[in-house]
Amino acid sequence: ERVKKALYKFTITHKNKALAVQKVQVTVNDSIVNQFSGSVSLHAGKNTIRVACTYTDKSGQVKRAYKDYTVYFDKKEITFDTDLADKDTDTESITFSAAAFYGSDKIPLTVKVNGEKLSGGETFTAQLSEGENTITLSAEKDGSKAEKSFKIKYTPAEFSIDTDLYDRTVNDADFSFYARMKGQSGSAKLSVILNGKKLSGRDNYTCTLQSGDNRIRLYAKDGDKKIDRYFTVTYVPIADDTTRPEITYINVTNGQTVKGSGFTLRFNAQDYQGGRIYADKTEVWLNGLSVECIAQDRNSAYYLQLSGGANLLEIRVYDPEGRYADHAYTINSVSAQKGEQTGVITMSFDADTIGLGQLAAGSEVAIYEGDTGVDVIERFLQQNGFTGDFTGKGDQRYLSRIHKSGAFSGGAVNSELAELVKNDGIADSGTQYADSLGEFDYTYGSGWVYTVNGNMPAYGMGKVNFTDGDTVRLAFTVAYGRDITGSQDSYDKTW
Incomplete structure (x- = not known):
């Protein structure tokens, strides 16, 4: 209007x-x-x-x-309403609509093709010359003039096949497409073949697909000229109650309330045969915007930046055959100012791998809006009389060393673990200190790692966002985390 x-x-x-x-x-x-x-x-x-x-x-x-x-x-100015646009074409004529208005009033329009006036009402058909053509719209009213030009390049079509076929996956066995020749002589012929059988039709074709991959061949011949093209259309039935992929674990409940803007979503999905579905077969949206996976370990992890109030979380999971299922959750976020407390977690840290046991028992640590994992870990260490060295910048920061006078004396890797580490190709570093413990002490695979609710995330401390009620363990590893319960690559032993 x-x-x-x-x-x-x-x-x-x-x-x-x-x-x-x-x-x-x-x-x-x-x-x-x-x-x-x-x-x-x-x-x-x-x-x-x-x-x-x-x-x-x-x-x-x-x-x-x-x-x-x-x-x-409508302002009092001349405007053009047209579906014309600059473009290249291989057809000799072009049909378009065009009209001129002064404000809301329709006024006479002049249309020229390469300088020659073209007649018509609101629809015009122009015969094009080979090469570049200029179509000009012009109008005038009460002393105002306006003009708009479009460039149309016409290149006669070579012998080719025009079709809307492309490699794709569909969920309906009834399938339609068009296929036609261009630039052909009168004796040219086109054959359309589905899974080895010729389809009848002219320009438009309808067929029934078999489950799985369907091979469509377009074969055209015009004298000595030949075109042979193949397309694969995969038919995947719509998932039903027995075949739909499912989310088997998720750390969100529909309608839950969290305080603050940051939340790390973690979930697992599997197909109807029990196979895991990874992030490449998963789509996640928060309030209509796509969210990228930050890491995959035992779960797929996504960082959600929540808005105050109700947030709509949508997850679509696909199985390897293309079936999919949609899941939706509402997360209510209570807004918090930066630095405002958003919850409490329970945290501990240990050096079991070198025989020092628990260095700080589980204790409560407050978390605040804007915190990263590094901020919370540093706060926990200070509460327990330790200081930490952090390396890297931004979300790449990690804990490289912990200090406290005499706290780390007498450590040693037991013989059974030492054998596992050696068999894993990790060399001894020959360094250890009584007043600090950190990366490259004891072995070249050592350092500080963390688990959240028993799981070791595949992303660093600078990227993690702890949530109210989480249980966090800080642990010293001598084997890149494989000796820590909670790692996917843990050795077959509980340390």
Whole structure:
């Protein structure tokens, strides 16, 4: 429609009352409207408005829908409404629509192709010359003039096949596509073959796919010229209750409340045959925005930057055959100012691997908005009379050494562990200190590692975000963490 005011008001009606609305997003000219409240601001001329909605049904399945609208804000200036655009084409003629307006009033339009006037109403057909062509739109009203030009390059088509086929996966056995020759003579022939059998049809083809891979061959011949193209279309049935991939563990419950903006999501998924599904077959969105996996160990891990209030977490997992299942969770975030306490964790640290046992018993440590794992670990060490050296910058920081007078004297790697370490190709470093303990002491595979709720994350201390109620263990390793219970690569022994 055409309007005369820049402030454009409209309402959104959700027609399917059985679906719960999770998120509504409005964009104007590709810019997101923050906190849409019934009106948007238009630019002069053409405006594109998109209304995108996310819903969940009673079973928790996620559904999405959107609609696009075009609204013109008319000022007293000449504008053109056309579907013309600069482009290259291999067809000798081009058909397009064009109209001119002065404000909201339609006015006479002049269309020229390479300087020659073209007749038509609102639809025009231009015959092109080989090479570059210029199509010009012009209009004038009350002393105002406007002109707009488009470049259309015409290159006659060589003998080729035009098709919408491409290698893809589909969930419906009924499949349609088009395939036709271009630039051919009258004697040219096209054969369309599905899984070794010729399909009947002309330009448009419909077939029934078999489960799994389907091979479609397009073979065209025009005299001595031949074209042979192959496509693979994989048919994967929609997952049912017996074949749908499942999330087997997740550290989120629907509707849970957390304090603060940072949360580390951890989950596992598997296919109906029990095989693990990794991050390359998983998609995660938070409030409509894609979230990348930060690490994979026993779980897949994602860092979530929460907004105050309700946050919509959506997870889609695919099995190796392409079946997928959607899962949705609401996480309520209570906003916290930077430095405000967001919870309490229980933390301990030990050097069991060198016989020193527990160096600080489990104790509560406060966590605050904006904390990284490094901040919390440093706070814990100070509470227990230790100091730590941290190496690296930003989220790459890690704990390289812990100091306390006399706390680390008398350490030694027992013979059984020493044999395992030796067999693993890790050499002794020959260094140890009574007043500190850190990387490269005892072996060249030593240093400080951590576990969270019994699991050793595959990302560093500078990247971890602890959550209220977590149990964290700081442990000294002499074998890159493989000697620490909680590591995926732990030796077959509990230390």
